[in-house]
Amino acid sequence: MFDIKRKTIEWGGRSLTLETGRIARQADGSVLATYGETVVLATVVAAKTPKAGIDFFPLTVNYQEKTFAAGKIPGGFFKREGRPSEKETLTSRLIDRPIRPLFVKGFKNEVQVVVTVLAHDLENDPDIVAMVAASAALTLSGAPFMGPIGGARVGYIDGEYVLNPTLDQVKSADNRMDLIVAGTADAVMMVESEIQELAEDIVLGGVTFAHKHMQPVIDAIVELADHAAKEPVDFQPTDLDALTVAIALNVKDDLLAAYRLTAKAERHEAVQVAKAKAKAHFAEVQDEAGMDPAKFSSAFKEVEAAVLRRDIIDNKHRVDGRDLTTVRAIESEVGILPRAHGSALFTRGETQALVVATLGTGDDEQFIDALEGTYKEKFLLHYNFPPYSVGETGRMGSPGRREIGHGKLAWRALRPMLPTPEEFPYTMRLVSEITESNGSSSMASVCGGSLALMDAGVPLKKPVSGVAMGLILEPSGEFAILTDILGDEDHLGDMDFKVAGTADGITSLQMDIKIPGITE
Structure with a gap:
């Protein structure tokens, strides 16, 4: 059998x-x-x-x-x-x-x-x-x-x-x-x-x-x-080369101009205008391939990515005008909520996290029912990403996979620097409300979380911060490494590499890529 x-x-x-x-x-x-x-x-x-x-x-x-x-x-x-x-x-x-x-x-x-x-x-x-x-x-x-x-x-x-x-x-x-x-x-x-x-x-x-x-x-x-192993599926990807070339001829300059706009909302609006222009062109010439929504969307994204990536590789020019290594302007405020035990507003460019610290007793510890047994957790970090943070409408509900994953990354980054229970016998809860997002809100949660804990009087061993790094890797082998990436650079680039730590060492590392791997 x-x-x-x-x-x-x-x-x-x-x-x-x-x-x-x-x-x-x-x-x-x-x-x-x-x-x-x-x-x-x-x-x-x-x-x-x-x-x-x-x-x-x-x-x-x-x-x-x-x-x-x-x-x-x-x-x-x-x-x-x-x-x-x-x-x-x-x-x-x-x-x-x-x-x-x-x-x-x-x-x-x-x-x-x-x-x-x-x-x-x-x-x-x-x-x-x-x-x-x-x-x-x-x-x-x-x-x-x-x-x-x-x-x-x-x-x-x-x-x-x-x-x-x-x-x-x-x-x-x-x-x-x-x-x-x-x-x-x-x-x-x-x-x-x-x-x-x-x-x-x-x-x-x-x-x-x-x-x-x-x-x-x-x-x-x-x-x-x-x-x-079973016989491989006979899959032949749809050839979008001709459609991609046609879209590029039609709107490449428009996209290049759009990606020179430093404000996120203006930039995205200009990209949508270019997309509508390309759609209108294919409707006018009655090109069925160009009017297929899925094909058109895929091909347009290819053109969009190529324009952004070549501008970075050739001109070392990023969409908000920075060079490859500059971090966006940072503004930090603490104690902004009068009744919270600790609070911080951390803003880096167009990414902003309002992080609030609450201290509790042993009764507030979370019981974790795991396969290996039930245990209690004294440090909680909850990350929320409401749709208004990116200027959109959307469904509000229980946290999704992304919110749970980003919260856990920030939790891992901060936990090694927390005091021992003997030094500080309180349950600590951080809530990070992402109020604006354009790249690396999890690392904003790390920075804001560190500030909020200190504002609450938690004796951290050392302050912790974090930054997201990006990569553009072309088939020719040309590459660019980007410091403090934007959402567009994450979306159209090849890597999202988040690193957090103190002045003296690393406390957390997370890397995701969209290409078949990177070498040592």
């Missing part, structure tokens, strides 16, 4: 086994990954036809932890799993970020990756196993995925890097780094971390250590695929 294929390797002192052919056989790709005694099932299903009328890749990643995995029954009245926890949301993002750039450009079929934790040995965190299982399932599925990727966690204990430290090692006082890296055989795709104020060369060493030690996993996935 079953045609089971397995591959087992020794990795970080434990066995990693990848199995396919026994469970979830109707999915396009299905892999059961076992590391130690942590077991994760990853499935992939890709729609057979593209989703009509969209100009983006509709990928969904759902990571879910079943409480039976740790021998527990869910709390609450209904005694079944409810809405995703913060850990599930963050791990879904962790898997999505490195795999999304590796799908063939132009692929618009819906793809759903579902990763389920079936067993947790309370030693090996399922997140890395989930990433590996998802990569393997995608590689077997036949979808146009230019992987596989591998992933690894790195600790730094007693001056030595530790591959895939156990949960106890990660939480120990001796560990100074919790670094997660994903990458292909050739390059790094994603970095996520919490770091105890380490020097840049040590952090970079951790990234390269992780990339080196994920290679056996990538090789194992390739070997499994040699025996079990």
Whole structure:
């Protein structure tokens, strides 16, 4: 009945086994990954036809932890799993970020990756196993995925890097780094971390250590695929070259002029005027390809990106008039809310965060119900991104994946500099309300959070700040690294690299890219 294929390797002192052919056989790709005694099932299903009328890749990643995995029954009245926890949301993002750039450009079929934790040995965190299982399932599925990727966690204990430290090692006082890296055989795709104020060369060493030690996993996935992969989908991306050239001829100068406007609202309005002009041109010449909404939108974005990128590469000119290394003007204010324990308004260019600190007692600590057990958290950071911050209308509701992810990044950046419970026995909650946004609101939350905590009288070890870096990398090899990126430079560029820390070291690092990896 079953045609089971397995591959087992020794990795970080434990066995990693990848199995396919026994469970979830109707999915396009299905892999059961076992590391130690942590077991994760990853499935992939890709729609057979593209989703009509969209100009983006509709990928969904759902990571879910079943409480039976740790021998527990869910709390609450209904005694079944409810809405995703913060850990599930963050791990879904962790898997999505490195795999999304590796799908063939132009692929618009819906793809759903579902990763389920079936067993947790309370030693090996399922997140890395989930990433590996998802990569393997995608590689077997036949979808146009230019992987596989591998992933690894790195600790730094007693001056030595530790591959895939156990949960106890990660939480120990001796560990100074919790670094997660994903990458292909050739390059790094994603970095996520919490770091105890380490020097840049040590952090970079951790990234390269992780990339080196994920290679056996990538090789194992390739070997499994040699025996079990489905035939690749015959996907030919739509050729938009002629349409892109036609749009460029029509509105290139208009876009160049638009991207010389330093005010975000004026710039976006000018871009929309150029887009309308191009649409009107194709309607006038009755060009059906140009009038297809999805094709036109994709081609226009290509032209828009090319204009912005070449202006930066050729002229070292950025959309708000800065050179490549200048940070936007900063204004900081504290104590602006009379009844708050601590408050700060941090403004960097057109990005602004109103951050409010509240102090509480032990009764205000948050109970976290995790697979590995229930624990209490004394430091909370909640990030909110209302639609008015970008001059738009929108639905207001519970926090989405982006808000949870940005809040966790700021939380990781600030936590290493907090006083110990013995030094400061209060529960601390920060709320970051993003009141304006044009690039790097999570790093504004770090800066404003540091100010608000100090305004509340919290004895931080050192103040923490953060900045977002960007990259423009052309096929020719030409590149430009941008300091303190804007929203447009994030949207049309190749990298969003956020780094936070003190004057003496790094406390958090997060990297996402839109290209198939960057080398050391």
